[in-house]
Amino acid sequence: MPHLFDELELRETTIRNRIAVSPMCQYSCEGKDGLATDWHQAHLGSRATGGAGLIISEAAAVEPRGRISPRDLGIWSREHADALADTTAFVKKHGATPAIQLAHAGRKASTYRPSARSDRTTVAGEDGWTPVGPTAEPYPYDQPLDTHRLSVDEIQDVIDSFREAAEHALDAGFEAAEVHGAHGYLLHEFYSPVTNTREDEYGGDFAGRTRLVREVTRAVRAVWPDDKPVLVRLSATDWMGEENWTVEDTARLAPLLAEDGADLLDISGGANHPDQQIPHTGPHYQVPYAEQVRDALTDTDCAVGAVGAINTAPGADAVVRNGRADLVLQARQNLYDPNFPLHAAEELGVEPPVPRQYRRGF
Ligand SMILES: Cc1cc2nc3c(=O)[nH]c(=O)nc-3n(C[C@H](O)[C@H](O)[C@H](O)COP(=O)(O)O)c2cc1C
Numbered sequence: 001m002p003h004l005f006d007e008l009e010l011r012e013t014t015i016r017n018r019i020a021v022s023p024m025c026q027y028s029c030e031g032k033d034g035l036a037t038d039w040h041q042a043h044l045g046s047r048a049t050g051g052a053g054l055i056i057s058e059a060a061a062v063e064p065r066g067r068i069s070p071r072d073l074g075i076w077s078r079e080h081a082d083a084l085a086d087t088t089a090f091v092k093k094h095g096a097t098p099a100i101q102l103a104h105a106g107r108k109a110s111t112y113r114p115s116a117r118s119d120r121t122t123v124a125g126e127d128g129w130t131p132v133g134p135t136a137e138p139y140p141y142d143q144p145l146d147t148h149r150l151s152v153d154e155i156q157d158v159i160d161s162f163r164e165a166a167e168h169a170l171d172a173g174f175e176a177a178e179v180h181g182a183h184g185y186l187l188h189e190f191y192s193p194v195t196n197t198r199e200d201e202y203g204g205d206f207a208g209r210t211r212l213v214r215e216v217t218r219a220v221r222a223v224w225p226d227d228k229p230v231l232v233r234l235s236a237t238d239w240m241g242e243e244n245w246t247v248e249d250t251a252r253l254a255p256l257l258a259e260d261g262a263d264l265l266d267i268s269g270g271a272n273h274p275d276q277q278i279p280h281t282g283p284h285y286q287v288p289y290a291e292q293v294r295d296a297l298t299d300t301d302c303a304v305g306a307v308g309a310i311n312t313a314p315g316a317d318a319v320v321r322n323g324r325a326d327l328v329l330q331a332r333q334n335l336y337d338p339n340f341p342l343h344a345a346e347e348l349g350v351e352p353p354v355p356r357q358y359r360r361g362f
Contacts, residue, residue, distance in 0.1 A: 004317040010229035020054035022329035023101040027113035034074020036083040048094040051341030059103035062165035066104035081172035088173030099176035106186030107133030178231035184272035221261030229263035236289035239276040251296035258302035266305040313344035
């Protein structure tokens with residue numbers, strides 16, 4: 001079995017180790033225009049000098065109404081691509097693989113950024129917009145927003161937005177694209193019975209509910225180069241009982257997404273409804289889901305990423321070494337220590353990929 005500091009090959013793309021920086025919204029587009037700023041460059045760039053193998057950008061909206069907040073990153077035009085080009089070049093120069101998370105917030109859109117001083121969650125009026133979803137049922141925020149049910153024609157427009165966003169991401173210099181199909185955002189809202197009560201071809205049974213995430217994956221794959229990987233992030237479970245989305249459903253969907261061209265499934269969980277009941281949030285709480293999905297993919301070339309409180313070097317190494325996942329993703333631990341991969345390499349007795357400029361510190 002490989003270990004944490006072995007390379008990972010996805011298509012013809014070589015990722016230098018098995019540590020990925022998990023997507024993390026920075027809510028730092030101060031112009032409320034989706035354009036990356038110097039913050040994005042410093043944030044993602046420091047993760048590359050910190051030694052990570054794969055660096056996934058925060059959720060980048062494929063259209064303006066797909067932003068979670070007015071300060072979210074966007075990737076819906078050439079201008080957005082240009083604003084990210086220096087960042088991807090820097091990340092590559094320092095040996096890491098830059099990936100972008102292509103996202104649509106669906107009915108969870110138009111909220112204030114978490115640090116905003118406001119007793120309201122949702123943005124109405126001037127800065128806000130009407131969120132869209134599989135139905136007109138709003139997300140149950142304290143002040144729910146009127147929500148628009150997407151028609152079948154409008155769903156096709158959303159798929160086109162993902163395709164065009166992928167083209168802009170390529171122009172920006174990204175090597176990998178991750179389709180955000182988790183956390184109660186648009187694609188998850190469609191595949192989960194909690195949020196999708198449609199009776200047309202985009203709802204109803206398993207095939208109908210999973211149609212959108214599959215079509216988006218195929219659309220992105222169609223424009224993404226053959227030698228570069230497409231990833232899909234899924235919520236393995238709604239944590240809302242057997243009648244809603246379960247890890248067994250995710251294991252059933254996994255080989256279908258591999259057929260659609262996904263090269264790695266990034267297995268997260270929940271966030272589709274505030275009534276979810278997470279059984280435990282301790283170390284490695286979602287790794288069993290990644291493992292179950294990986295078992296369902298044995299007849300494919302599709303790899304699996306695990307995420308969720310994988311905070312120590314020996315723990316991360318064990319996830320890879322024991323074949324529970326091919327890659328570990330880190331969010332909060334990496335905010336705390338952007339040099340986690342360098343420190344982990346030292347702890348595990350591997351030569352850390354320290355930048356020349358920093359060698360005197362190691
Ligand atoms: C500040 C912050 C922002 C996040 N933004 C995103 C995001 O843009 N897209 C996403 O899929 N997950 C997002 N997440 C979830 C993380 O990627 C990750 O799945 C979660 O935090 C669990 O991993 P951890 O225990 O290593 O933090 C965010 C998490 C944090 C802490």
